[in-house]
Amino acid sequence: MSTPHIDVEQVELANTAYYDAIERGDFETLTSLWLTPSDVGVDEQYHDPADTGVISCVHPGWPVLTGRGEVLRSYALIMANTDYIQFFLTDVHVSVTGDTALVTCTENILSGGPAPEGAGEPGPLVGQLVVATNVFRRTSDGWKLWSHHASPVLAETDGDEGDDTPA
Amino acid sequence: MSTPHIDVEQVELANTAYYDAIERGDFETLTSLWLTPSDVGVDEQYHDPADTGVISCVHPGWPVLTGRGEVLRSYALIMANTDYIQFFLTDVHVSVTGDTALVTCTENILSGGPAPEGAGEPGPLVGQLVVATNVFRRTSDGWKLWSHHASPVLAETDGDEGDDTPA
Numbered sequence: 378m379s380t381p382h383i384d385v386e387q388v389e390l391a392n393t394a395y396y397d398a399i400e401r402g403d404f405e406t407l408t409s410l411w412l413t414p415s416d417v418g419v420d421e422q423y424h425d426p427a428d429t430g431v432i433s434c435v436h437p438g439w440p441v442l443t444g445r446g447e448v449l450r451s452y453a454l455i456m457a458n459t460d461y462i463q464f465f466l467t468d469v470h471v472s473v474t475g476d477t478a479l480v481t482c483t484e485n486i487l488s489g490g491p492a493p494e495g496a497g498e499p500g501p502l503v504g505q506l507v508v509a510t511n512v513f514r515r516t517s518d519g520w521k522l523w524s525h526h527a528s529p530v531l532a533e534t535d536g537d538e539g540d541d542t543p544a
Numbered sequence: 545m546s547t548p549h550i551d552v553e554q555v556e557l558a559n560t561a562y563y564d565a566i567e568r569g570d571f572e573t574l575t576s577l578w579l580t581p582s583d584v585g586v587d588e589q590y591h592d593p594a595d596t597g598v599i600s601c602v603h604p605g606w607p608v609l610t611g612r613g614e615v616l617r618s619y620a621l622i623m624a625n626t627d628y629i630q631f632f633l634t635d636v637h638v639s640v641t642g643d644t645a646l647v648t649c650t651e652n653i654l655s656g657g658p659a660p661e662g663a664g665e666p667g668p669l670v671g672q673l674v675v676a677t678n679v680f681r682r683t684s685d686g687w688k689l690w691s692h693h694a695s696p697v698l699a700e701t702d703g704d705e706g707d708d709t710p711a
Contacts, residue, residue, distance in 0.1 A: 523639075530605065
């Protein structure tokens with residue numbers, strides 16, 4: 378059993394590693410950060426009625442994606458259509474209970490698509506205010522992502538000090 | 545240790561109980577369905593660096609709410625401003641790992657606000673397509689909600705029944 382401080386620190390690092398992998402377009406690292414059923418002791422040949430360790434993902438405005446195939450394909454698609462993406466994380470909150478950690482954070486996103494055909498310059502940069510709930514599971518290989526749910530912030534009461542007043 | 549089938553069934557019942565409580569505007573039952581730190585053995589007087597059992601909630605288009613105070617106030621506000629709400633749940637998927645359960649579902653919502661002032665009739669009904677990730681924790685008093693994240697589905701390729709291929 379590790380101490381609470383170390384748990385929180387390690388979960389924060391796993392959370393940052395997730396966003397870093399997307400920023401770098403590093404699909405291999407991203408893949409390694411997601412939980413597999415075998416990470417939690419399930420034989421993948423076995424039909425498991427509890428779907429132990431089965432991952433899910435919701436991108437902003439998207440329906441739910443379930444299982445490694447759907448989830449990882451979505452990131453390949455996003456990476457192929459993103460020339461530049463940067464996440465400025467704020468309001469990171471971690472709650473660790475047993476072997477599960479819940480992270481909520483605000484993703485202040487700056488991104489740009491590929492250059493339009495024939496144009497020499499990349500597409501315009503777009504800012505987005507998104508909030509995420511990321512669920513991590515403790516494994517012998519570190520904390521792995523079990524679920525990511527991100528959604529656009531459509532309205533806020535007022536525009537306090539943050540630069541993130543949505544439209 | 546309970547069997548996987550029974551776990552899944554009980555988690556589904558807890559998930560349904562959550563939506564039923566909102567439909568009925570039953571704030572007391574709703575409150576009882578959310579996890580408290582003491583449910584997971586944390587003395588609430590103790591400053592816990594891991595924020596064990598601290599709940600969080602994201603309503604569609606909202607920023608993150610953290611802790612019982614913020615979360616429960618938001619439901620009181622929603623209930624006060626909703627005369628009628630009904631959830632038709634589809635695509636319910638449960639993944640149980642140890643003492644944590646992850647539920648994803650599509651909330652097909654039909655809702656109506658209170659009557660405009662002076663009008664005898666309730667406000668018009670509005671349909672909404674929302675997806676949710678609900679995280680439950682096993683306690684001695686049953687499965688309790690640790691996190692709810694709901695977000696609007698903003699784009700779908702076509703309107704086939706519940707098959708959710710994103711744009």
